[in-house]
Amino acid sequence: MPDTRTKDTTELAGAAPARPAAPSMRPLESGRVASRPQRRLAAIQRGETPPCETHEEVLAERAELVLQGFGLYYGEVKALDSVTMAVPWGKVTALIGPSGCGKSTLVRSVNRINDLIDGVRYEGDILLEGRSIFDPKVDVIELRKRMGMIFQKPNPFPMSIYENVVYPLRIDGERNRARLDEACERALEGAALWDEAKDRLDQSALSLSGGQQQRLCIARALAGDPEVLLMDEPCSALDPIATGRIEELIESLKGRYTMLMVTHNMQQATRTSDYTAFMYLGRLVEYGPTWTIFSNPRLPETEDYVTGRFG
Amino acid sequence: MVDAPATRRGAPVPRRRRAGGATSLLATGEPMLWLTGGGMLISVAMIVGLLALVAYQGLATFWPRPIVRVETLSGDVLMGEVTRRDAYEPGEQAFHGLPVELAPAVRAVVKAEGGWDRRRLVRTGNFELTGEHFRWVSDFEIAPGGERQPEWALLFERRAWGRFYGEPRRFLVDGEAVATEPAAVWARFEEHHAPVRRRWAERRALEIDDVGEINHRLEAARLAQRTAELRQGPESRAFREAEARFAATETEVDEEFARIRERIEELDRENARYAIAVETSAGTEQELSLADIVRAYPANQLGALERAGVYLSRWWEFLSADPREANSEGGVFPAIFGTVVMTLLMALTVLPFGVLAALYLREYAKAGLLTSAVRIAVNNLAGVPSIVFGVFGLGFFCYIVGGQIDQLFYAAKLPSPTFGTGGILWASLTLALLTLPVVIVATEEALAAVPGSMREGSYACGASKWQTIRRIVLPRAMPGIMTGMILAMARGAGEVAPLMLVGAVKLAPELPVDGIFPFLHAERSFMHLGFHIFDLGFQSQNSEAAKPMVYTTTLLLISIIAFLNLAAIALRTRLRRRFVAAQF
Numbered sequence: 001m002p003d004t005r006t007k008d009t010t011e012l013a014g015a016a017p018a019r020p021a022a023p024s025m026r027p028l029e030s031g032r033v034a035s036r037p038q039r040r041l042a043a044i045q046r047g048e049t050p051p052c053e054t055h056e057e058v059l060a061e062r063a064e065l066v067l068q069g070f071g072l073y074y075g076e077v078k079a080l081d082s083v084t085m086a087v088p089w090g091k092v093t094a095l096i097g098p099s100g101c102g103k104s105t106l107v108r109s110v111n112r113i114n115d116l117i118d119g120v121r122y123e124g125d126i127l128l129e130g131r132s133i134f135d136p137k138v139d140v141i142e143l144r145k146r147m148g149m150i151f152q153k154p155n156p157f158p159m160s161i162y163e164n165v166v167y168p169l170r171i172d173g174e175r176n177r178a179r180l181d182e183a184c185e186r187a188l189e190g191a192a193l194w195d196e197a198k199d200r201l202d203q204s205a206l207s208l209s210g211g212q213q214q215r216l217c218i219a220r221a222l223a224g225d226p227e228v229l230l231m232d233e234p235c236s237a238l239d240p241i242a243t244g245r246i247e248e249l250i251e252s253l254k255g256r257y258t259m260l261m262v263t264h265n266m267q268q269a270t271r272t273s274d275y276t277a278f279m280y281l282g283r284l285v286e287y288g289p290t291w292t293i294f295s296n297p298r299l300p301e302t303e304d305y306v307t308g309r310f311g
Numbered sequence: 312m313v314d315a316p317a318t319r320r321g322a323p324v325p326r327r328r329r330a331g332g333a334t335s336l337l338a339t340g341e342p343m344l345w346l347t348g349g350g351m352l353i354s355v356a357m358i359v360g361l362l363a364l365v366a367y368q369g370l371a372t373f374w375p376r377p378i379v380r381v382e383t384l385s386g387d388v389l390m391g392e393v394t395r396r397d398a399y400e401p402g403e404q405a406f407h408g409l410p411v412e413l414a415p416a417v418r419a420v421v422k423a424e425g426g427w428d429r430r431r432l433v434r435t436g437n438f439e440l441t442g443e444h445f446r447w448v449s450d451f452e453i454a455p456g457g458e459r460q461p462e463w464a465l466l467f468e469r470r471a472w473g474r475f476y477g478e479p480r481r482f483l484v485d486g487e488a489v490a491t492e493p494a495a496v497w498a499r500f501e502e503h504h505a506p507v508r509r510r511w512a513e514r515r516a517l518e519i520d521d522v523g524e525i526n527h528r529l530e531a532a533r534l535a536q537r538t539a540e541l542r543q544g545p546e547s548r549a550f551r552e553a554e555a556r557f558a559a560t561e562t563e564v565d566e567e568f569a570r571i572r573e574r575i576e577e578l579d580r581e582n583a584r585y586a587i588a589v590e591t592s593a594g595t596e597q598e599l600s601l602a603d604i605v606r607a608y609p610a611n612q613l614g615a616l617e618r619a620g621v622y623l624s625r626w627w628e629f630l631s632a633d634p635r636e637a638n639s640e641g642g643v644f645p646a647i648f649g650t651v652v653m654t655l656l657m658a659l660t661v662l663p664f665g666v667l668a669a670l671y672l673r674e675y676a677k678a679g680l681l682t683s684a685v686r687i688a689v690n691n692l693a694g695v696p697s698i699v700f701g702v703f704g705l706g707f708f709c710y711i712v713g714g715q716i717d718q719l720f721y722a723a724k725l726p727s728p729t730f731g732t733g734g735i736l737w738a739s740l741t742l743a744l745l746t747l748p749v750v751i752v753a754t755e756e757a758l759a760a761v762p763g764s765m766r767e768g769s770y771a772c773g774a775s776k777w778q779t780i781r782r783i784v785l786p787r788a789m790p791g792i793m794t795g796m797i798l799a800m801a802r803g804a805g806e807v808a809p810l811m812l813v814g815a816v817k818l819a820p821e822l823p824v825d826g827i828f829p830f831l832h833a834e835r836s837f838m839h840l841g842f843h844i845f846d847l848g849f850q851s852q853n854s855e856a857a858k859p860m861v862y863t864t865t866l867l868l869i870s871i872i873a874f875l876n877l878a879a880i881a882l883r884t885r886l887r888r889r890f891v892a893a894q895f
Contacts, residue, residue, distance in 0.1 A: 111771060113767055113770055113771060116766075116767070116770065118677075118678075141773050141774075141775055142773070144770065144771060144772070144773040145772075145773035147771075148771070148772075149767075149768075149771035151764055151767065151768065151771075153764060155762070155764040155765055155767070155768040156768075157765060157768065157769070157782075157783055158765075158783075158786060158787050159786070167769070167772055167774075167782075168772045168773060170782070171772065171773065171774045171775075171778045171782070172773075217768070220768075220772065221771075221772075224772055224773060230771075
């Protein structure tokens, strides 16, 4: 069979010689031509960094987290370029954009999990409550304790539900059973998992369903008493019902935590977030209140993306 | 992100299928099924075949067989157990032993059979009288009607000289015959044998435990004196005091020795009163002292149940007693003990070192040329012949490390070495070195298999690297690490060659663990089942008798390794249960 396939490919290539092997990073060269000129995106593709279209409403908020011309390299590859944005306190900020545009990288830079990857370099700065997180005096461990992180796939640890939730306290050396119990209950309540899990705290966390596992991970993040919650597509591995529960949960956490959420789901962004940032190839394109971004964005490129004309 | 369908660019090109493509042999996958299945079948057949051979031969060793009495044409009478039979082509000299007048007729008969005949190997025992343990008897040698199973043929297993076959004639107490009928003699024997054996066991316990304890005390006093001499000099007060203490101990010990010797002589005297007179098939009468007889039974009178009794009692002796007759008879308890203790010591040493090394290689070391070189070196270590490890163990552990330890702590005992020679500790360390690659490779695999998402989750909670390793990575990798330990134990327990250099001996006077402080004597040499197999198979004078024991010992060694592995697997299963996701 392999010989047949090779032949087919050659013939196909011969029939459409103009079509390049479409790399994922260069969507606009593909067949479905955008309806109007996307000059900004074309400029970005050429390697330029046009300034971000930031709405004034964002600047009016009290900023918890500020990125200043932040850039990141994986070895020689530039994954983020001059990202300047302020994440408002107590609100949900959604990051949208096509795959590979650096949303996850951005979120992972905020708690410096990217440090673990060999060959990562930063430029610019990120300020948490006015202090640089890259300051040599900053303890990375302490920094991460101020931020909870929820990943794409639920990643409960191979231990009991109870131990999972109190893990952030355990690593701080907390041994007081009463204090651990209290933290566990509070975190599970916060993650809307207490009613389902309270009778089976000793069971393995892996015995929970996928949606429960993700809420357990949220509970674990909450148990550490963070200021910022970083969510990297928290619902991408879940079914609609579990997604709905997580979204309700995010809604209920507003006002207490500053949340930065990556999502591919436009509806989710409109339902849950207060502000939305549109990213493209490592650059921030437009950043403003969710309602405006989705209904009346300033840039035609943003409109094309949120209405599904490309991406 | 849009991939333009090819249809927009031009006419669609129909994908052509090769005729019969879906039904070709390779597409259906049938040949691969047969290939893989066949491969598995061959592997299973080899393994099962080996195990079945060992199990069959090993389990049959202790089964009591009937005793046959054979009269040959040349007038010899033999009595014993038939151990095996085979067909062979007798050469011309095979007929030389026959009486001259019968030889041509026999030759003709054998020739009529195509020159082939059957023969049997008879274990005749009675080595001190005949000078042989076994004898081949060809079928043509046997006189007509010259083969029967005498009712009162007895088999004696003795402490020395191997087995004895004969028929009971008289039972002697203080040299006087108290019974002459076979049945009465046998009844007397059964009545007296158990008490005699009990006295003998008591005597042996005195000889080994009590005398051993006294010797130990005396040795301790002598060492104290020598230490004082070395440290303070022969003119010092400390030395004088130690000398006086040694002298006192010596007198004390002499008294105890005398007491024990007296008790031993008393037991010996009592035991020497009983003897049984047995007539061999050749008509010689031999007196056997009851104390020398380990076990006796009338082989041709036993029912199935009694046979099973003899069988089990032999197994029990095999598992629990010390060896005798240059290891070819008796038990292998010291070897079992040595094997298990050495394997456990090895596992205890190899596990922490292997896991630490693998942790560094996988978690801390930066990927680079040096790390790769170390990893390749570790893997190559697994290919080094085991005897090389033995040589290294002897040179490094025994002579250099052990020699230094002796210089520093056991100077009083020199020139006789304590740690400076082969011992169970050095053997364990040598084997730990040998099995280190197995543990390192398995642990590295297990660490690599821990999902990165779990590590990230832990780091995101603010855990440090070591906290992540200890709380998340290691528990998660534990089943894989256990697999490495199981493989290492299986490899180490079956290894023989390096042990010969670093401490395994044919006969160890003392077990490495006993009741004398400090209980685990890591410097002592030890017996090992693997070495025992080698010794039985290739170093035994009575190799024919040792052969079935080789199978039995092999069976035992395999069983012990299987048991150790099963224990480790059970532990691993318990650990693994925590990581099984019962999703939805």
